[in-house]
Amino acid sequence: MSVVTVQLGQCGNQVGQQLLHSLLCDAQDGQRKELCTASRERFFHQDIHGELVARAVLIDMEPKVINQSISRAARSGMWRYGETSHFSQKQGSGNNWANGFCVHGPAHREVVEELVRREVERCDRLSGLLAMMSVAGGTGSGVGTYVTQCLRDVYPKSFILNHLTWPYGTGEVIVQNYNSVLTLAHLYKLSDAILVHENDTVHQICSQLLNIKHISFADVNSVIAHQLGSVLQPALTADSQGAYSRNPLGELVSALCCHPEFKLLSVSSIPQVPLASMAYSSFSWPSLLKHLRQMLISNSKMEEGIDWTVRPPAAAERSRSLTAGSFNTSLANVLILRGKDVYSAETGGFEDPALYSSWLSPQEAFSVWKSPVHFNKYEKSATLVSNSQALLRPLDSMVGGAWNMFASRAYIHQYTKFGISEEDFLDSFSSLEQVISSYKQLC
């Protein structure tokens, strides 16, 4: 079953191109016929010349980035984007969510729906839609939200997973908090699951783990592509009965998002080492899993600098507060293991009820996916997709920053002139406060 990727805005298009590229490079690495077939089928189709064409639609309000992504893909010689699978305009959204959502989105609705429809119809069976965007700008956030709304209308029974890139805390865009709040509040009602990468976290991985001195967006994007790829590359799940799963998005959503109030997913991956060191590194499943478990409960995204003093609270101590201890309660987790000796990996540590909230049993809260084939040159790798309190702090500070700005009514005139009212802002704020409150009280 296939996944149609919708790349929105500069970030969505840059990350999307790298994601597809790393998925294909991995699939074609060495002798792994079954994985290769499954992966190619999932993300690409073959044209009449036998060339691989991505099942993807590229959307942006200005043409530079789309042109770059298309030419990068073509240069690889391994795959390309469909010739007519993109849509761009001449002028961007000006970092203005309202401009994206109220003006550009509706203006180009039909064209975009048509492009997606063509890709969907090419799939034998649609597994779901993956929308990729950032939340800080105007197109990814505003047009992206509008497009998600349209997709929800047109494909009410399909799974829609939104992959969001959250900006650096110290601004890339001054009104990023407004754009983020408006996006998240709307997406929460439309999306099945929201998978988040934060620029700050990925940047740290680049500098501390990968030892990159001058970090560029290309480096950041390739880490995101690696982590996301390790989730989306085919794997064997409990439901797939010995073959590669044909319903990745559906299984991810049903394993992790059992409650409409809890849709925020974070990703951690281990190991992450520079390519140059890989030849000298050896990994063991017990060590990898031990680190990953501690990363989960201490809310650390890297295997360095983990706080080993954080422990799950005893049953009696469970309290509902953001600040009490730094233990990260999970609602549900999916652990994805890839590589050598994967069947010998002991995952019992993740089934400890103390890790989870009280209303799901660990058997319901925890799933494991495995693949005996390694991913992206790592002999063994483990990725954890979590629905937990991990994103609570960044979400809280995003909403807090936006609220402070809103209290002074700064920049509001820029939004109201395109049709967003103060009421709409207030609605978005209350929705997100609700989400924050729910996650805070998770225990």
Add this chain to the structure above:
Amino acid sequence: MTQSVVVQVGQCGNQVGCRFWDLALREHAHVNKKGLYDEALSSFFRNVDSRKCDGEAHFVGGRIQHLKARAVLVDMEEGVVNEILHGPLREMFDSTQLLTDVSGSGNNWAVGHMTYGSAYREQIVDKLRKAAEHCDCLQCFFLIHSMGGGTGSGLGTKVLSLLEEEFPEVCRIVTSIYPSAEDDVVTSPYNSILAMRELTEHADCVLPVENQSLVDIVKKIKHISDSGKPGTVIRRESAVISGQGGLIGAEKPFDAMNNIVANLLLNITSSARFEGSLNMDLNEIAMNLVPFPRLHYLVPSLTPLYTLADVSVPSRRLDQMFSDAFSKEHQLIRADPKHSLYLACALMVRGNVQVSDLRRNIERLKPSLPFVSWNQEGWKTGLCSVPPVGHSHSLLALANNTCVKTTFMELRERFTKLYRKKAHLHHYLHVEGMEQSHFSEALSSLSSLIEEYQQLDATKGRFMPDAPRLRIAR
């Protein structure tokens, strides 16, 4: 890719504009080696086949035939425009883009705004419309003028209000040259304040530039290059004051200063013209830097001012470039933003700079820069991969900072000195359509603007508690 139209009004406006076109050609020639009419060129130039009498424009991708600037030149005297038309840039402008008269405005805002404004209204709108029609997707009007004279100030602001009327959707970015205190035009304070009101009401963004700052920067560069110390030889074409490599040969007096302003315009539009890892379009500038509609005065600063020619001297560190952008000496108005309050700040970087360098420097400089309480993270950043000619990287900082209030207050003082005595007032009131109320209204508009900046300033350093958040009923 979008297009922009430059509207240059008055002597100063046209001289600066002329330098801008010269440097723009130089920049594109440097980057565009194949002679193809690419998207970057099309943002400021049309490609025309001059053999055909209609001069039909060619599409992007073909060879360059004949470049015409997307510009409208307005002056009520013929001198400056004639000079342009007899100089090496004459081929870039055709007669439909020009509007001139003979007698000038006599340094009188009222003559420029009221008399010429109404007499030439139709013609101006017509020429603007023609320029707009040649654009596929017009994003922005750049207005260049001075505040102290009659034409640039008076007619220039009339053009601004016409732009708002006829093209409300298109962004208006105004570069205004403010007179220094020793300006030789006695009535420059009157002209400036009357023009200020128009800028506050009709512009999307204003980039104020003070003559005195330009003079200081030119002096500084000349001092370095003349000092004769080893390792201080500047690469000629790299200095922000230099027109080296452009078409126009010998440098004239105001050329050095005008080149700085021309470079400012080139850098502002660089991310819209060339590619980069973090693009910044022109409409993003207004969106991010203007939190309240009237407070749209953005203080520009350009670094580096030059690169050293001697390659054995280690090139200035990247970090020094960032520090310099916030120093008093690099601001284009005489103000010290570090000691006032930042409402927002944009950093437009060109050249071989990565996002990590940008972040590191922001982290480093943030503690010493006071930001308003609700915009502590108020940074807008853009990375363009193409550096300016002669440099490996450069930085343009645009700050929405309360330090502009000092400039305005000084202006107001000079105004009041004259106005109290009603000096020269009759020259203005004699002009049809001009009344005393224009003066008092302009003054009160400026005073309330200063007051708004004052109020924000008052919050500086004061601890502002976070606004109490919405509570959710459980």
